[in-house]
Amino acid sequence: MSAKAEHTTPQQSPLLRVRDLSVNYEISGGGFFANRRVLTALEGINFDLGPGETIGLVGESGSGKTTLGRAILRQVNAASGTISFDGQDITRTKGRSLRRLRKGMQVILQDPYASLNPRMRVADIVAEPLQVHGIVRSREDAMQSVLELLDRVGLPADSAQRYPHAFSGGQRQRIGIARALALKPKLIVADEPVSALDVSVRAQVVNLMRKLQRDIQLSYVFIAHDLSIIRHISHRVAILYAGQMVEYADKKALFKKPYHPYTEALLSAVPVPNPSAQKRRRRIVCDGELPDLLHPPAGCRFRTRCPLASERCSKEAPPFEQKAPGHWAACWNR
Amino acid sequence: MTQQQARNSAQATWRANASALAQELWRDKTGLVSLIILVGIVAMALFAPLIAPFDPAAQSLSHRLTPPAWLDRGVWTHPLGTDHLGRDILSRIIWGARLTLLIGSCVVLFGGALGTAVGLWAGYNGGRTDNILMRIVDIQVSFPGILLILLIVSVMGTSVVTLIVVLSLTNWMVFARFVRGTVMSLRQSAYVEAAEIVGCHPARILFRHILPNLITPLLVLSILEFTNIVLAEAALSFLGLGIQPPATSWGLDIASGRDYIYIAWWLVTFPGICIVSLVLSLNLFSSWVRITTDPQEREKRFAHSYMSRRGKRS
Numbered sequence: 001m002s003a004k005a006e007h008t009t010p011q012q013s014p015l016l017r018v019r020d021l022s023v024n025y026e027i028s029g030g031g032f033f034a035n036r037r038v039l040t041a042l043e044g045i046n047f048d049l050g051p052g053e054t055i056g057l058v059g060e061s062g063s064g065k066t067t068l069g070r071a072i073l074r075q076v077n078a079a080s081g082t083i084s085f086d087g088q089d090i091t092r093t094k095g096r097s098l099r100r101l102r103k104g105m106q107v108i109l110q111d112p113y114a115s116l117n118p119r120m121r122v123a124d125i126v127a128e129p130l131q132v133h134g135i136v137r138s139r140e141d142a143m144q145s146v147l148e149l150l151d152r153v154g155l156p157a158d159s160a161q162r163y164p165h166a167f168s169g170g171q172r173q174r175i176g177i178a179r180a181l182a183l184k185p186k187l188i189v190a191d192e193p194v195s196a197l198d199v200s201v202r203a204q205v206v207n208l209m210r211k212l213q214r215d216i217q218l219s220y221v222f223i224a225h226d227l228s229i230i231r232h233i234s235h236r237v238a239i240l241y242a243g244q245m246v247e248y249a250d251k252k253a254l255f256k257k258p259y260h261p262y263t264e265a266l267l268s269a270v271p272v273p274n275p276s277a278q279k280r281r282r283r284i285v286c287d288g289e290l291p292d293l294l295h296p297p298a299g300c301r302f303r304t305r306c307p308l309a310s311e312r313c314s315k316e317a318p319p320f321e322q323k324a325p326g327h328w329a330a331c332w333n334r
Numbered sequence: 335m336t337q338q339q340a341r342n343s344a345q346a347t348w349r350a351n352a353s354a355l356a357q358e359l360w361r362d363k364t365g366l367v368s369l370i371i372l373v374g375i376v377a378m379a380l381f382a383p384l385i386a387p388f389d390p391a392a393q394s395l396s397h398r399l400t401p402p403a404w405l406d407r408g409v410w411t412h413p414l415g416t417d418h419l420g421r422d423i424l425s426r427i428i429w430g431a432r433l434t435l436l437i438g439s440c441v442v443l444f445g446g447a448l449g450t451a452v453g454l455w456a457g458y459n460g461g462r463t464d465n466i467l468m469r470i471v472d473i474q475v476s477f478p479g480i481l482l483i484l485l486i487v488s489v490m491g492t493s494v495v496t497l498i499v500v501l502s503l504t505n506w507m508v509f510a511r512f513v514r515g516t517v518m519s520l521r522q523s524a525y526v527e528a529a530e531i532v533g534c535h536p537a538r539i540l541f542r543h544i545l546p547n548l549i550t551p552l553l554v555l556s557i558l559e560f561t562n563i564v565l566a567e568a569a570l571s572f573l574g575l576g577i578q579p580p581a582t583s584w585g586l587d588i589a590s591g592r593d594y595i596y597i598a599w600w601l602v603t604f605p606g607i608c609i610v611s612l613v614l615s616l617n618l619f620s621s622w623v624r625i626t627t628d629p630q631e632r633e634k635r636f637a638h639s640y641m642s643r644r645g646k647r648s
Contacts, residue, residue: 117547
């Protein structure tokens, strides 16, 4: 493995290992004969995730965090690099073996209003994974497991016979979690699982996820743009910007001393509960937008918005290097 | 013993469901009336030989163009009058219901099935499959239908089967295009993605997750197409390519009565009323079915009827 790949806790064998992962999207130029252009949505992503751990993926819209989650779930194809899950290379898995792989990794989707089939009863939604993978023979067999799962996520037993529209957003997300848990997966990719929920419900869902992690050794890839939730649930945090990882560290180290100016800006945007402390804080504002990924700026991709940008940043892309033990960042000026 | 019990309880729940459904229908008077009309028309078609007073093809030139019974020259032996060949219009309507219903429902069934299958396959697979299938649809749409009909009729000869085949082949594209578009958007929906990640086989995704969410719009489309087909059948019959006398259908009656519209309005009016009431009750009933099969709409209706019942009591 390359040197930059070793920013992991070595004592555990990783459940998920991502190496030099790149994902491209083909953009048709409009019209039949136009050239197809390639948009690099992710480039050179590396990380490991051990059993029972949570990695938080943070970035603004368009940074590639959802794409990374989809690539791990093999919903989009990797252009290069490898993804291994449980010691097995899954980068090119497809068809039947991919479906078998689904037993080990599941998803919690962002929008609880869209992620449940409106025509299926909750019992059928939660039982479907069990039926598809041949764990139960019939609906009747599945009922016992369904009731256990509903209980586990804190839903009453009579919800099994109802349709999704009868539930609130938080309850629907619990149904989604029950469906994800049905196969007893080792890894759950949670794609902004709480950003569509009311603030009051967010904590409940996040706490439920933490409890499940303690109970059954789940690993999470937790995608969010909200750092306060990441701080609550993650063990390690990766900051993504324009398809690249710009900083990667243990949660504590990252929140204590961020190296990358983008991380700094993100952290300064998180409010603190104490009003006078909040007033004293310096808010770092990044002007402008995420660069056009079809024509990314030369050198460092963040330099167009970076308060520290220098001559060098526009010439060479900064290497992703270890700034402190276990703390990696890509910046020339830190 | 236990099997017997299970069967009994299954029967009991089935009966309970059926009676709940009947009650729901009873509360919705529009749905009820339209169902009664539909049942009436279907019964009329089924029992035509028993209820028709005359042979629909029996001509009687001395009684030609007799007006309906309640008009001046009308007679009660021909309650709806006679046509230009002296055939009893009531009998012709009763017999005509047979072919009209048969052709309409068969064409919607076969054309709809073909179009839905093509649309599902194209929409779900996308890419090259989609391109090829949709170009076939485009070619078929741009190809003049009447030419295709002439071709097929001249090869197969005129018969009811030919008519069904011909109309299915010229009407399936609407279903394919519609289904393909809807499938493409449903494919992107979060619950389909969730089903993929759960590990569902593509066939299961198509038939468990996508198709049930298509049923409602498909039902509406089918009924609209049904009306089209009744009219298309009438047009073909008029051209001599469809139903051949002495067989009869509502469309054929309208087509042949057209020439007499100024002197004998009843030739076109009564078959026309039949087509309208058939199509209208189909529409109303399908809207009842749509609401009943959609859990969300159903809940709304339940709340509505509950509130109105409470309002009455207080």
